[in-house]
Amino acid sequence: MRPRIPPSDGARSEPASPPPTRATAPVIDIAHLSKRYRDVTAVDDVTLHVRAGQIYALLGLNGAGKTTLIRMLLGMIAPTAGTVHVLGAGLSAGDRTAWARVGYLVEAATAYPELTVRENLEVVRRLRRLPGAADDIIERLALAPYAERRARTLSLGNLQRLALARALLHAPDLLILDEPVNGLDPAGVAEIRALLADLAQQHGTTVFLSSHLLAEVARLATRIGILHHGRLIGEHDADQLDRHRRRHLRLTTRDDDAARTVLHAHGYHPAPAAPGGLLLTDERALARPDQVATVLVHGGVPPTELHLEEEDLETYFLRTIRQTAPAEQPGQIAEEGTRDA
Ligand SMILES: Nc1ncnc2c1ncn2[C@@H]1O[C@H](COP(=O)(O)OP(=O)(O)OP(=O)(O)O)[C@@H](O)[C@H]1O
Numbered sequence: 455m456r457p458r459i460p461p462s463d464g465a466r467s468e469p470a471s472p473p474p475t476r477a478t479a480p481v482i483d484i485a486h487l488s489k490r491y492r493d494v495t496a497v498d499d500v501t502l503h504v505r506a507g508q509i510y511a512l513l514g515l516n517g518a519g520k521t522t523l524i525r526m527l528l529g530m531i532a533p534t535a536g537t538v539h540v541l542g543a544g545l546s547a548g549d550r551t552a553w554a555r556v557g558y559l560v561e562a563a564t565a566y567p568e569l570t571v572r573e574n575l576e577v578v579r580r581l582r583r584l585p586g587a588a589d590d591i592i593e594r595l596a597l598a599p600y601a602e603r604r605a606r607t608l609s610l611g612n613l614q615r616l617a618l619a620r621a622l623l624h625a626p627d628l629l630i631l632d633e634p635v636n637g638l639d640p641a642g643v644a645e646i647r648a649l650l651a652d653l654a655q656q657h658g659t660t661v662f663l664s665s666h667l668l669a670e671v672a673r674l675a676t677r678i679g680i681l682h683h684g685r686l687i688g689e690h691d692a693d694q695l696d697r698h699r700r701r702h703l704r705l706t707t708r709d710d711d712a713a714r715t716v717l718h719a720h721g722y723h724p725a726p727a728a729p730g731g732l733l734l735t736d737e738r739a740l741a742r743p744d745q746v747a748t749v750l751v752h753g754g755v756p757p758t759e760l761h762l763e764e765e766d767l768e769t770y771f772l773r774t775i776r777q778t779a780p781a782e783q784p785g786q787i788a789e790e791g792t793r794d795a
Pocket of ligand 1: 494495496514516517519522523666
């Protein structure tokens with residue numbers, strides 16, 4: 455276990471209303487952050503906080519401003535306005551103590567092409583003066599079969615694993631990852647998801663990551679921010695996401711007009727569905743589909759099919775984005791949203 459942020463100094467023995475301790479202070483504290491490039495506002499007045507142990511996923515389509523925000527977080531570029539604090543410090547200010555506790559991966563994974571996977575990790579280990587060998591991290595990132603291969607011969611997915619291994623080698627308290635699952639196949643995505651979840655749950659590592667794979671990454675996060683055109687248009691605790699996803703009861707009968715009349719008579723509000731059948735969104739219908747079926751049976755129009763359907767995460771995210779972008783054509787957004795890595 456790595457050292458945790460100490461609690462308040464304990465000089466007083468009596469419990470009192472807790473003062474704001476370092477343990478409760480955000481690990482990442484971003485306030486009114488903006489970055490403008492001539493006529494492009496890449497990041498627009500973003501305020502967000504990431505707390506210790508959270509896995510915060512910043513989700514957005516290509517060009518939403520994710521990389522720009524992460525580069526400001528790491529002090530690689532200067533904000534046009536606003537402030538950024540990481541572990542209580544500004545990383546750009548060259549605070550070595552904070553840097554020693556941060557692992558990061560930004561944009562395309564790179565490595566020394568002529569060195570093997572193991573040698574690449576050894577370089578980082580020596581630079582950081584870390585004890586031991588790199589075997590543990592090689593195992594954890596499933597890189598053992600490639601340990602003696604030169605980096606230039608690796609697939610994109612394995613290069614990404616190597617980049618993650620480098621970011622994790624010094625067991626950082628905070629991991630900042632820009633598109634960490636880029637180039638990985640679905641099995642690779644699932645592995646990285648398990649690894650990050652384990653780091654957060656078993657070791658208390660805080661993770662801040664960005665991705666355009668909305669649904670894929672949302673399943674890993676404990677908190678989600680949606681970035682669109684540089685603006686943070688929504689934030690949710692992951693366990694609250696289900697509340698926001700639309701649900702409906704889809705039913706078909708042999709006579710939809712008769713079914714609609716029966717349902718109306720019982721206080722439901724059916725709407726026509728495409729390509730046929732009816733949709734119900736009444737809370738009462740969603741909570742008790744069996745009662746809807748009973749009403750229809752008693753009314754002489756038994757349902758031939760009855761499904762409780764829930765919007766998937768991808769659809770939910772795209773709807774959220776679309777609602778804040780009325781000027782755009784839905785088709786454009788859908789295309790953008792389904793674009794692959
Ligand atoms: N150095 C730069 N000069 C001018 N415009 C830039 C620069 N860097 C980024 N941008 C613009 O800022 C916007 C946000 O880009 P950014 O790379 O941060 O988005 P992103 O969400 O990371 O996208 P992607 O997933 O495609 O990497 C884009 O319109 C991009 O063209």
